[in-house]
Amino acid sequence: MTPASRAGPCDRAFRQLGDPRAHPNVRWVSALTGATEAEVRAALHDVENHLEILAEIRERHREGGRQSYAQIRAPFELYAMARLLRPSSIVETGVSSGVSSAHFLLALSDNRRGRLRSIDLPTLQKGAELSPSESPVSLPPGRPTGWAVPARLRKRWELNLGPSQELLPTVATASDPIGLFLHDSLHTPHHLTFELETIRPHLAPGAVVLADNTKWTGTAFDRFAASLGAPVLPRGRSDLVGLRVPTYDRPASGRGRGPRSRTTR
Numbered sequence: 394m395t396p397a398s399r400a401g402p403c404d405r406a407f408r409q410l411g412d413p414r415a416h417p418n419v420r421w422v423s424a425l426t427g428a429t430e431a432e433v434r435a436a437l438h439d440v441e442n443h444l445e446i447l448a449e450i451r452e453r454h455r456e457g458g459r460q461s462y463a464q465i466r467a468p469f470e471l472y473a474m475a476r477l478l479r480p481s482s483i484v485e486t487g488v489s490s491g492v493s494s495a496h497f498l499l500a501l502s503d504n505r506r507g508r509l510r511s512i513d514l515p516t517l518q519k520g521a522e523l524s525p526s527e528s529p530v531s532l533p534p535g536r537p538t539g540w541a542v543p544a545r546l547r548k549r550w551e552l553n554l555g556p557s558q559e560l561l562p563t564v565a566t567a568s569d570p571i572g573l574f575l576h577d578s579l580h581t582p583h584h585l586t587f588e589l590e591t592i593r594p595h596l597a598p599g600a601v602v603l604a605d606n607t608k609w610t611g612t613a614f615d616r617f618a619a620s621l622g623a624p625v626l627p628r629g630r631s632d633l634v635g636l637r638v639p640t641y642d643r644p645a646s647g648r649g650r651g652p653r654s655r656t657t658r
């Protein structure tokens with residue numbers, strides 16, 4: 394199988410990015426959103442309308458001394474999920490240069506609706522060069538959080554700087570019901586549990602909740618999923634996982650019949 398045919402629906406964007414980890418997982422998006430695989434492919438294909446912006450994001454990373462921009466492994470899937478769910482509100486924790494943010498914002502721009510509220514406590518690079526002991530998510534000198542997000546995408550963005558321990562309760566309350574949430578900040582069991590419990594009352598029915606680097610967060614995500622009665626859906630064999638908040642059948646009596654997973658198409 395050639396790299397091009399592996400890349401499938403957004404082949405040109407995938408090749409332009411040049412990071413094999415970003416090969417989109419159509420089934421994962423389908424399971425999370427309830428869309429058919431054909432619908433997911435169509436949504437992924439739409440990202441190819443933005444090759445110029447994607448090239449700009451990549452160039453900004455190069456200029457900042459970061460060769461690859463796929464800090465989140467699933468930038469194209471984030472775009473597709475936001476296109477398919479058409480949320481009025483997306484919330485994310487953990488921004489760094491803004492790869493996940495930029496892909497959410499691209500989708501909101503295409504949807505012509507919705508807002509992204511992001512929270513980031515910046516990690517600063519210590520010197521002029523990134524040392525081997527430092528994380529590539531550190532901000533290069535002089536560059537602010539979200540430094541790779543092109544100006545023309547920022548209209549639908551609210552960026553909040555500080556610890557999500559302090560900011561998330563307010564951000565979650567101020568938002569419309571959250572249709573899509575991404576945890577990509579401090580990866581500890583305690584912190585992930587805090588974030589998930591904070592957003593729980595603000596999640597829209599059918600919302601998608603994602604968490605990256607769950608190999609560091611113990612059983613926090615699984616326990617949250619179990620409490621909702623939702624299956625945990627990993628992206629392939631990786632520790633980027635998601636779930637879909639169950640929707641409830643509401644018969645005329647108003648009594649629900651319990652959670653109904655929409656992930657098994």
Ligand SMILES: C[S@@+](CC[C@H](N)C(=O)[O-])C[C@H]1O[C@@H](n2cnc3c(N)ncnc32)[C@H](O)[C@@H]1O
Nearest residue numbers: 464465487489492493513514515516556557578
């Ligand atoms: C893995 S990076 C985010 C990558 C980003 N989602 C992307 O796709 O490029 C994690 C970010 O979370 C920030 N962070 C760490 N602890 C945090 C906290 N307690 N609250 C908010 N952000 C935090 C880090 O400084 C860093 O900018």
